Amino acid sequence: MRKTFTTISLTIGILASFAQNNNSKLQKKTNNFTLENQISKIEESEPVKRKCGTPALNSSYEEAFQAMMQKNEQFANGKKSAVVYNIPIIFHIIHTGQAVGTSATVPTRNLNAAFINSQIAALNADYRKLNTDFTTYVTQSTFIANSSDIQINFCAAKVSPTGATLAEPGIDRVLASSKSLTGTTWSMSYIESNVKPATSWDPTKYYNVFVLEFGGADAGTLGYAQFPTVTSSGTPTIGDLAGFGGAANTDGVALDWHYTGLNNDGTYNKGRTLTHETGHWLGLYHIWGDDGSACSGSDNVADTPNQGGENYTCPSTNGAVVTDACSSTSPGVNYQNYMDYSDDKCMVMFTAGQKARMQAVMASCARRTSLNTSTVCTIPNSIDENNSNVEMSLFPNPTNGELNITIDLLNAQDFTISVINTLGQTVKEVKQTQSNGGTIKIDLSSNSAGVYFVTLKSKTISKTKRIILQ
Ligand SMILES: [Zn+2]
Numbered sequence: 001m002r003k004t005f006t007t008i009s010l011t012i013g014i015l016a017s018f019a020q021n022n023n024s025k026l027q028k029k030t031n032n033f034t035l036e037n038q039i040s041k042i043e044e045s046e047p048v049k050r051k052c053g054t055p056a057l058n059s060s061y062e063e064a065f066q067a068m069m070q071k072n073e074q075f076a077n078g079k080k081s082a083v084v085y086n087i088p089i090i091f092h093i094i095h096t097g098q099a100v101g102t103s104a105t106v107p108t109r110n111l112n113a114a115f116i117n118s119q120i121a122a123l124n125a126d127y128r129k130l131n132t133d134f135t136t137y138v139t140q141s142t143f144i145a146n147s148s149d150i151q152i153n154f155c156a157a158k159v160s161p162t163g164a165t166l167a168e169p170g171i172d173r174v175l176a177s178s179k180s181l182t183g184t185t186w187s188m189s190y191i192e193s194n195v196k197p198a199t200s201w202d203p204t205k206y207y208n209v210f211v212l213e214f215g216g217a218d219a220g221t222l223g224y225a226q227f228p229t230v231t232s233s234g235t236p237t238i239g240d241l242a243g244f245g246g247a248a249n250t251d252g253v254a255l256d257w258h259y260t261g262l263n264n265d266g267t268y269n270k271g272r273t274l275t276h277e278t279g280h281w282l283g284l285y286h287i288w289g290d291d292g293s294a295c296s297g298s299d300n301v302a303d304t305p306n307q308g309g310e311n312y313t314c315p316s317t318n319g320a321v322v323t324d325a326c327s328s329t330s331p332g333v334n335y336q337n338y339m340d341y342s343d344d345k346c347m348v349m350f351t352a353g354q355k356a357r358m359q360a361v362m363a364s365c366a367r368r369t370s371l372n373t374s375t376v377c378t379i380p381n382s383i384d385e386n387n388s389n390v391e392m393s394l395f396p397n398p399t400n401g402e403l404n405i406t407i408d409l410l411n412a413q414d415f416t417i418s419v420i421n422t423l424g425q426t427v428k429e430v431k432q433t434q435s436n437g438g439t440i441k442i443d444l445s446s447n448s449a450g451v452y453f454v455t456l457k458s459k460t461i462s463k464t465k466r467i468i469l470q
Contacts, residue, residue: 053224122271139319185215401445407437
């Protein structure tokens, strides 16, 4: 049964009001963020209790989501094959001046590439059901049958928004002060209003993950996600509720650096905080329905068992049946699900119903469908320099802006010279009619520095060369 929430209070305005009234903030967060606010101070010697800041179910949003699911009901009915999607991912490592770490096992705030690479590997294993710990913790036949390969791959972005090749795939290092960000640790409201807008890359091409350190009102939070924007024909876009398909420049996931990738944290060490938050980012709710410990809340997924509250630690280490007041008989509750609060080592599966939601999001949602055709994980290298019917030379190369293109064609013909960036976008174009060529000047001084491709094309000729704009 779907639980209807009577209030919609996750808005920037409410976030702002949190800052103004600390007492009401805690109450509202308990209602809407389902955080463990009873823990006012976490002793350093004790493990941090998993705390996700993603908002709880919003009934207006879910109505639109269900309308979208209707369009994709074939997924749920098994009548339509799922599609393998690819999502380019960029990690904005937002530091405050720390050097890039040197240890592959002990993280530092300016995480080195080893942590990012292990995080991407963990996402791919979990979303393709290739995680090797699945069989240890899932031994009940019902859960084995329900478990699913989500058929989503994640690739490290190799090209920046300006077309530059990234020095480290999937990584954008950001010194906080260079973006006018103040302080060293941040609340969700500051992240929404300042950190994300200052550092986000085009969310139609990149899945933005903001790696930072939570502080202030949200100290101890492991991460939080923005839900996908739902559009469905005849239904208004649910794009004006912060958190629920909010603004483009806040899309993505904020993730605490301590829990990124394979790390030395005793509890959240397998990169599954991002597996969990990515689930939200693709339209999933917490498996217990965000209703405290009651049995009335739902995650709107049919094949996840009704569950009272969240699970912590690993309720069983061998996949044995674990029951609660809402699921009192076998197979019990699905504490092994990525959308519970269990420790990283025992959250090991998604269900088919969760897959249906995520596949529908990839098929229909703004800033999700376009990711699959984004080319930012590929550096163009298909350069044809061997066409004997044309001579084309470029100078100077590298250039500071002015580029001379000298062309010598055997036969006069119509042709087009295009300058293309590494995203495949044409930034300059010159057309010639019945010409043998000559020298053509192109001014690139207003374009961003980076790698570009100059292509000559006619009905019979195609030739491409690479230039560097400094
Ligand atoms: Zn969560």
